[in-house]
Amino acid sequence: MDNLGELLHGFSIAVTLPHLALMVIGVLLGILVGVLPGLGAPNGVSLLLPLTFGMQPVSAIILLSSMYWGALFGGSVTSILFNIPGEPSSVATTFDGYPMARDGRPTRALATAFGSAAFGALIGVILITFLASWVAQVALAFGPAEYFAVYFLAFASFVGMGGAAPIKTVVALAIGFAIAAIGIDTVSGSVRLTMGVDELVKGVNFVVAVMGLFGIGELLVAVEEEFHARAVSSKIEWREVFRAIGRLPRHSVALLRSAAIGCWMGITPGGPTAASFMSYGIARRFSRRGRYFGTGEVEGIISPETADHAAGTSALLPMLSLGIPGSATAAVMMGGLMIWGLNPGPMLFVDQKDFVWGLIASMYVGNIVAVVLVLLTVPVFAALMRIPFVVIAPLIVIICVVGAYSVSNSYLDVVMMLGFGVVGYLFKKLFYPLAPLVLAIVIGDKAEDAFRQSMLISKGTLGIFFANKLVTCLIVAGIALLLLPLVLQLPRLWRKPASAATETTAQETAREKVTI
Amino acid sequence: MISRRALELATAFLTGGFGVAVVVSSLDNGIGWSSAGVDAGTFPFLTGIIIVLGSLYNLVRGVVPAATLASVPIAITAIELRRLAGLFVPAAIFVAAIPLLGMYVASALYIFAVLAIPRQQSVPRALGMAAATALALYIVFERMFQVSLPHGALAAAFGF
Numbered sequence: 001m002d003n004l005g006e007l008l009h010g011f012s013i014a015v016t017l018p019h020l021a022l023m024v025i026g027v028l029l030g031i032l033v034g035v036l037p038g039l040g041a042p043n044g045v046s047l048l049l050p051l052t053f054g055m056q057p058v059s060a061i062i063l064l065s066s067m068y069w070g071a072l073f074g075g076s077v078t079s080i081l082f083n084i085p086g087e088p089s090s091v092a093t094t095f096d097g098y099p100m101a102r103d104g105r106p107t108r109a110l111a112t113a114f115g116s117a118a119f120g121a122l123i124g125v126i127l128i129t130f131l132a133s134w135v136a137q138v139a140l141a142f143g144p145a146e147y148f149a150v151y152f153l154a155f156a157s158f159v160g161m162g163g164a165a166p167i168k169t170v171v172a173l174a175i176g177f178a179i180a181a182i183g184i185d186t187v188s189g190s191v192r193l194t195m196g197v198d199e200l201v202k203g204v205n206f207v208v209a210v211m212g213l214f215g216i217g218e219l220l221v222a223v224e225e226e227f228h229a230r231a232v233s234s235k236i237e238w239r240e241v242f243r244a245i246g247r248l249p250r251h252s253v254a255l256l257r258s259a260a261i262g263c264w265m266g267i268t269p270g271g272p273t274a275a276s277f278m279s280y281g282i283a284r285r286f287s288r289r290g291r292y293f294g295t296g297e298v299e300g301i302i303s304p305e306t307a308d309h310a311a312g313t314s315a316l317l318p319m320l321s322l323g324i325p326g327s328a329t330a331a332v333m334m335g336g337l338m339i340w341g342l343n344p345g346p347m348l349f350v351d352q353k354d355f356v357w358g359l360i361a362s363m364y365v366g367n368i369v370a371v372v373l374v375l376l377t378v379p380v381f382a383a384l385m386r387i388p389f390v391v392i393a394p395l396i397v398i399i400c401v402v403g404a405y406s407v408s409n410s411y412l413d414v415v416m417m418l419g420f421g422v423v424g425y426l427f428k429k430l431f432y433p434l435a436p437l438v439l440a441i442v443i444g445d446k447a448e449d450a451f452r453q454s455m456l457i458s459k460g461t462l463g464i465f466f467a468n469k470l471v472t473c474l475i476v477a478g479i480a481l482l483l484l485p486l487v488l489q490l491p492r493l494w495r496k497p498a499s500a501a502t503e504t505t506a507q508e509t510a511r512e513k514v515t516i
Numbered sequence: 517m518i519s520r521r522a523l524e525l526a527t528a529f530l531t532g533g534f535g536v537a538v539v540v541s542s543l544d545n546g547i548g549w550s551s552a553g554v555d556a557g558t559f560p561f562l563t564g565i566i567i568v569l570g571s572l573y574n575l576v577r578g579v580v581p582a583a584t585l586a587s588v589p590i591a592i593t594a595i596e597l598r599r600l601a602g603l604f605v606p607a608a609i610f611v612a613a614i615p616l617l618g619m620y621v622a623s624a625l626y627i628f629a630v631l632a633i634p635r636q637q638s639v640p641r642a643l644g645m646a647a648a649t650a651l652a653l654y655i656v657f658e659r660m661f662q663v664s665l666p667h668g669a670l671a672a673a674f675g676f
Contacts, residue, residue: 051661167577171531171570177563178538185545188556193541216607223603224596391637394630395649397607398623401614402653406663411615418611422604426527429591430520448559456553 007129010357013058014365022059023066023362027370028377030070034086035078035381037222037389039396041071041087041329042438043215046207047403049336057340058358064336065316065359066366068329069121072272072312073374074381076113076305081106081382089272089308092280096293096300103296107237110378111244112298113305114371116255119248120306121367123259124266124313128320128360136321136346144453145464149474151447153481154324155436157268160481164433172432176440177448179204186445187452199412206335206441207407212417213434214328215400217424219393236378251302254283258303262310267318269326271435272311279307313363320356321346324443328435331442520591524578528571535567606630618668624650 013019033044045064052060075087080097093113100109142150159169182193183203194200248255258279265275283303284293293300315326316333323345325331337344348356404417427434458464466472538560545557592600610626617625624646632642657663 050663167570167573171567171574174563174566174570175531175534178534178560178567181542181560181563185556188545188552190545190556192545192556193538193560195537195541220600220603223599224592388636390634391631391645393603394606394627397603397610398626398649398653401611401623402619402657402665405619405665406657409664411666414611414614418608423530425600426523426530430524430527432527451559452554455549460549460554 003129003133006133006353006357007361009353010359010361011365013354013358014062014362019059019062019358019362020365020369022063023366023369024373026063026066027070027073027366027373030067030072030370031074031077031374031377031381032070032384033067034071034074035384036392036396037078037084037086037218039399040075040214040218041068042210042332043400043403044071045329045332046210046335047399049207049332049339050403050406052336053339057337057342057352058355060336060340061333061355061359062362062366064333065363066369068312068333069363069366069370070374071329072309073114073117073370076117076308077110077374077378077381078385080109080113080301081378082385084385089276089312090304091273092276092304093301093308095280095304096295096297099294100296100298100301105240105296107235107240108244109296109301110236110375111241112248112301114374115245115248116258116302116306117309118367118371119255120259120262120308120310121313121363124263124310125360125363125367127263127314128317128363132317132321132356132360133349135317136349139322139346140350142346144450144457145467146471146474148447148450148454149465149471149478150322150324151443151450153474153478154269154318155440155447156478156481157270158433158436158439160484161265161268161270162274162433162436164431166485168430168432169436172427172434172437173440176437177444179209179441180444181448187449197412199410202408204416204441205407205413206332206438208404208413208417209420209441210328210332210438211400211404212420213424213427213438215396215403216418216421217428217434219396220421220425221428223389223393236375241375247298248302251299254287254299254302255306257286258283258306259310262307262312263314265307266311266314266326269315269318269324269435269439270311271327272308272315273435275311276304276308279303313367316359316363319344320348320359323446325439328438331435331439335442517590517594517597518592521578523591525575528575528578532568532571532575535564535571538564538567602634614666614668616669618671619665620650620654621668621670623653 029048030041030044033039033041045067048064048067052063055063071087072089075085075090076093076097078084078086079090079093080101083094083098085091085094097109097113155173158173159166162169178193182200183191184201185192191201261279261282262272262275265271265278280300280303283299284290287293287297287299289297289299312327312329315330317326319325319330319334323334323343325334334344342348342352342355400417401414404413405411407413424434426432427437454464464471465475542557542560542564545560546555547557547561548555606626606629610622613622613625627649628642628646631637631645632639637645653665657665
């Protein structure tokens with residue numbers, strides 16, 4: 001019950017006037033980036049990052065995490081009202097959310113989405129409250145070999161469960177590692193992979209990569225299809241809100257199942273996007289009304305939304321207790337932690353109790369603030385969507401350019417950001433996953449250091465990764481996850497001649513969509 | 517118009533080329549084991565090899581028309597390509613103009629050009645938006661957050 005005491009202490013930090021104000025600002029900014037296509041949670045958070053350098057770490061993380069909650073909610077607003085997912089993770093919400101809103105029940109669709117999202121987030125925070133400090137305690141005993149094994153497991157789970165083509169995931173991961181290695185090597189002090197460009201000695205900042213990959217890349221994908229914001233009515237009827245939320249407990253099975261899927265995908269870094277798709281798919285298969293999915297089913301909204309938010313929230317658990325972010329946005333926040341001079345990982349729970357528990361308590365409060373604010377501001381942000389895209393697009397380009405420049409006042413960063421934009425567009429278009437790429441850029445150095453330190457300890461034999469039970473289990477689990485796609489391919493090869501080709505292609509494209 | 521296959525091939529070449537560059541460049545740092553432990557080039561070397569191998573696999577998958585690729589032969593249509601260029605080319609010119617014109621002038625011109633030339637907005641409105649953008653950038657960054665954005669060679673020539 002230590003945790004509860006710590007949590008109460010955390011509330012005394014989080015529930016102060018300045019921090020509540022930061023939450024409101026963060027959530028509003030988050031809804032804004034969530035609503036605007038082309039600006040998402042990862043680059044929204046990295047845009048805000050330079051402005052937090054002067055703040056207390058607790059205040060800074062409360063601002064950034066509130067922005068994350070806001071972005072998760074904002075993405076659902078446009079999915080339901082305009083059939084345009086503002087965030088990749090809310091694509092699955094469009095399947096049933098938009099039909100329901102179009103049929104004249106926009107308030108019910110929105111309230112169902114927000115209610116189940118809040119439930120998912122709540123389960124995620126409760127999990128963090130009770131599990132994070134325990135995981136951190138276990139991790140305190142970790143040596144470099146165990147750390148490398150955990151990193152390995154995290155990367156392997158992207159390959160095994162991320163949903164994208166496995167080899168494309170591997171390529172994205174490896175490119176991230178190579179980018180992380182650019183610049184001065186922290187162990188030997190030698191300069192690596194600068195290819196003759198002196199300015200690269202300082203390395204490639206992850207913010208620059210995120211701005212390009214998610215900002216410019218998403219913009220290029222969005223501009224391709226000329227979308228018309230055909231809004232359904234965005235008026236909120238409050239009586240209907242409470243009625244819709246009151247009906248939620250009837251779907252408790254779907255809620256709990258989706259929350260479990262979300263938490264699992266958030267902790268083992270699968271990410272919110274994969275979680276929402278997986279949850280939707282499973283709900284369609286197991287629901288009694290499965291064949292009505294896609295026409296405005298309540299459970300078709302509940303499942304992706306609950307999983308999305310549960311995954312987004314629980315992605316912070318491994319970030320706090322192990323130093324491994326569970327999603328692209330968590331990776332950006334972890335980059336922030338390192339900039340503020342904190343060392344993400346188990347020592348946070350010993351040295352920075354105020355920070356950790358302040359953050360966890362703020363997650364409870366922040367999500368409530370987010371639900372209230374998003375309901376209040378739906379009409380305002382829906383009106384934003386009526387600004388033509390040709391006006392918004394150049395503004396987002398300027399925001400990304402300025403954001404990339406202000407990281408370290410370097411023009412080269414701006415040029416690289418544009419290059420990352422092209423890469424981001426190609427990767428999105430061809431279903432290469434972007435989250436593992438960002439993750440590898442942020443924690444590639446640490447994974448490499450852990451590997452080299454364990455090699456120093458073992459004097460160069462790989463046996464250290466099988467030296468005790470824990471590390472062996474982690475490594476074996478990682479290898480199993482790496483091989484999982486291969487194993488899943490086998491029965492398909494077996495059946496291939498028999499099954500109709502049309503169905504497999506339909507499934508394949510549906511599966512590919514998961515990685516958008 | 518660009519086929520899905522061509523796009524897959526181009527991307528595989530891009531990633532593969534990056535992989536080769538990483539491999540070659542990491543050889544300078546030494547790979548393998550020395551008295552100081554694992555050499556600095558080893559880890560990048562291995563990731564480079566993985567990138568090259570993975571790109572080769574993706575290249576082959578792109579050439580052999582699998583069921584998936586055959587179902588979506590066209591990745592980018594001519595209209596889409598024009599829209600892409602309409603966004604990217606001005607953005608690239610904007611970035612290229614920053615060292616000369618500075619962030620404020622370049623972004624104002626960029627906004628004006630994008631809005632006024634395709635007749636999206638009337639000229640006075642485009643002018644207004646361009647001025648407002650530059651002013652907002654100046655107030656937010658130079659004043660509120662004390663981040664100096666590049667003023668450009670032109671401004672320097674005039675003595676700013």
